[in-house]
Amino acid sequence: MRLVLEKRAERSTIIALISPLIAIGLTIVTLCILFAILGKNPISALAVYFIDPLTDGYSLQEIAVKATPLVMIAIGLSLCYLANAWNIGAEGQFLIGAVAGSWLAVKTQGTDAGHWVLPAMLALGAIAGALYALIPAICKVRFGASEILTSLMLVYVADLLLDYLVRGPWRDPQGFNFPTTAEFDPVATVPTLIEGGRLHLGSIVALLVVAAGAVLLGRTIKGFEIRVVGAAPRAARFGGFNANQLVLLTFAISGALAGLAGIIEVAGPVGHLQPGISPGYGFTAIIVAFLGRLNPIGILIAGLFLALTFIGGEQAQIAMKIPLDVTKVFQGILLFYVLACDSLILYRFRLISTSPKVQSGAR
């Protein structure tokens, strides 16, 4: 008797629906064991993680603030991934967008520039992000270079460029050499929505992006092309779809969204340009995109959920003295179970009595 993983004849729709639930269930069980080992009450720990942040307005705002860049970036990435174009460099596009938009903020600082500054900054951020994303896309289409590698490498280029600018030319003259620009002027700042809170206009933009993504994928020919090129490249070729053009398009869109998210983050919650503006949003967004099944609504939910784990993780540190590392472990476990359960969509367990050929390669 042995247990083997066997390929299903077709996708299991039931499993596809319940797999995220199984994953979350397994995560909770694992977490409970972990909390018990740490000597914490698992039920109150889970409540602090997942319920408390949902019960007051402040935490809800903070969840939205944290989810905003994640969702915006992930929507763009999902288009790439659906079209089989692997943009891993959203972090770099995020940073370049932030840099490009900040350029205008720094140049207009202290002048009497009017309300055109912020819209222009956002436009600059999006354009710069798109152009930056087009570099790996063109290298792929024109020279066949792996976009996974080139887009990833460009993250470091962007990071160092930002570093150079805030340590050198753009450094706040009053900042005692600390690597940061001066605080942006009010006209160069994303307005907040609620007095005293940090919820800002960017969250509305993120919702619009989700809606636009849903329309693009669900209601337009371009969206259909993107999905066909990714799911059935041969069929797409017979259909006359230009795969290369779609690589350029999806990279440009995702770069623009990442760049926009970058400048919104800098002109919003941060208020100035400095190193470390992103605690890895561009990479976390990859998790968000897959957790959300590359579906715009799914991504919105996944982004909020991941943000919840960040906020809940902090509250768990405060209220129950649960170390921050547990939050990271938790995020890792969740992704692990999601991917593991997904394999059940295409594969199934089977008990067999003899041992014929071994099926392998469950991915």
Place this chain on the structure above:
Amino acid sequence: MKRALFAAAALLMAGCINGGAWAADKLKVGFIYLGPVGDLGWTYQHELARQALVKELGDKIETTFLENVPEGPDAERAIEQLVRAGNKLIFTTSFGYMDPTLKVAKKYPNVHFEHCSGYKRDKNMSTYSARWYQGRYIQGQIAAKMSKAGVLGYIGSFPIPEVVSGINATMLGAQTVNPNIKVKIIWVNSWFDPGKEADAAKALLDQGADMIMQHTDSPAAMQVAGERGKLAFGQDSEMIKFGPKAQLTSILDTWAPYYIERVKAELAGTWKSEDTWGGLDTKMFEMAPYTNMPDDVKKMAEDTQAAITAGKSHPFKCPVVAQDGKEVECKGGDHLQDGQILGMNFYVKGIDDKIPGK
């Protein structure tokens, strides 16, 4: 959908427990840490002080900390989370928390904040720091005595005034022993990055330095020095375990007396916004035992330490000559004024390098 379902399930579970019962009348004191509490350097020293605080006043206060809080957009939220959890006195323990702390302080005028090593203050926001340059002057003297090559290796974090004044104090100390002493500086652009710190130490030793001094927080450089049979100075905490044959001394951040004093003031209702810049005399920092050096060097270090503690000697005694050969204006009588040290943005004569970005 999955989140809603999940939330519903969790709500059911939450029903079984009663809300966290806080001890109502204890003062809540919060801490924001830059690194992990186990960094064995900067954050670790703040954590030790917190533990000492709990030991001293544990029956009257309750403390909470958030570790690994990045100096970016998340800092403001982390600080505000502590406020919302009921903390009335909050220590934010890194320079980069300055603006976030100020923002939250303006929003919550009834909560008191203590920001470490910054320069912005408010009615409810104090600053505190230590005159580490005093310790660095002593280290400079020891280094110049012990270095055979006459070349010191210096690992810098960020070229902010605190670090620049540390380099200057080191050189001024070293020049009293060997006027021709040289220093090589590598900036790692991080407070805590053991990998980069170790690489910097290796590079400095490869370039001919035989002494490692650091203004970064991990013991990685100390380990490298130990492995190579060279000497080094620790930073923030006692690092002798990482280089039993390498550590000459270390600047020990001893925050406990200050924390205890401030919390007592808060308990008594006498807390006021202040700017505290303590030195050897007020034990805001201490020197680790002088080890791995001959007795005469040890004697010299102890004498210098005693003179600085007694206020008889000042590392930035006038005249201070800048790199360009010009004498620096002496605003503080016979030594540089505190403001000149706090905003120091020049190298002294003898440093053959330039401040990045200047």
